[in-house]
Amino acid sequence: MPVNFRELEEGLSRLDSVDAARVVNQGSTITEVHVIAAAEKPAKQVVRDVQSLAMARFGMSIDRRVISVVQISPQDLDIVSAARAALTRISESPNGTRTTMEVTLRYQSAEFVGTATGPPVSSARLRLIGEATIDAIEQTFSAMPPIALDAIAVSAAGSREVVNAVVATATGTGGENLNVGAAIVGESRDDAAVKAVLSALNRRIANLAE
Numbered sequence: 001m002p003v004n005f006r007e008l009e010e011g012l013s014r015l016d017s018v019d020a021a022r023v024v025n026q027g028s029t030i031t032e033v034h035v036i037a038a039a040e041k042p043a044k045q046v047v048r049d050v051q052s053l054a055m056a057r058f059g060m061s062i063d064r065r066v067i068s069v070v071q072i073s074p075q076d077l078d079i080v081s082a083a084r085a086a087l088t089r090i091s092e093s094p095n096g097t098r099t100t101m102e103v104t105l106r107y108q109s110a111e112f113v114g115t116a117t118g119p120p121v122s123s124a125r126l127r128l129i130g131e132a133t134i135d136a137i138e139q140t141f142s143a144m145p146p147i148a149l150d151a152i153a154v155s156a157a158g159s160r161e162v163v164n165a166v167v168a169t170a171t172g173t174g175g176e177n178l179n180v181g182a183a184i185v186g187e188s189r190d191d192a193a194v195k196a197v198l199s200a201l202n203r204r205i206a207n208l209a210e
Helices: 004-015 043-058 122-140 189-209
Strands: 022-027 028-037 067-072 086-095 099-106 110-118 147-157 159-168 176-184
Touching: 004 022, 004 028, 004 043, 004 189, 028 043, 028 147, 043 067, 043 147, 043 159, 043 176, 086 147, 086 189, 110 122, 122 147, 122 159, 122 189, 159 189, 176 189
Parallel strands: 028 067
Antiparallel strands: 022 028, 086 099, 099 110, 147 159, 159 176
16 A cells, blocks of 8 residues: 555654654655654654654554654744644543543644543543544634544554544545544553544644645
């Protein structure tokens, strides 16, 4: 199955450890991966994050020797990211046999809060977070067509956990578009769930922001 290198770049740019990424290919072969990252995380860890996401989402093995990492201190980092909606916080409000998840996204200078309510059980938690993320995105971008969370789950990529999200939107001809996003689990599965949904919708968000 051919790899969409633009989607790979977008997925890499969603990693916590990566601020921007560029993939250079010759046909179906990746010859170079250039990454800009903040200085807080060791470069070797950034390389492993890049390899893990590529394997988990695309089933592609990237030779670490073709990955180039440039690290810049946050105060000097000046990357155009206006098209990104960034996670600000996740909160939960339990109420008996129901719980409400709130996901807050920041876009430019404003914050948008999305919510989803359901049973307070561990098996439903990631889905509620994913649905709350979609609610926040639809508030952030009023021109976004209706979105449904088709699936969200945790999988293993080597020794790492990855959250994968599939979102569905309708086409103008009555069909459906399915987009897949992935995020490596760092400190929290909750955060990774939000970032996986954002990853799946990244291209649509970028088009709306133009």
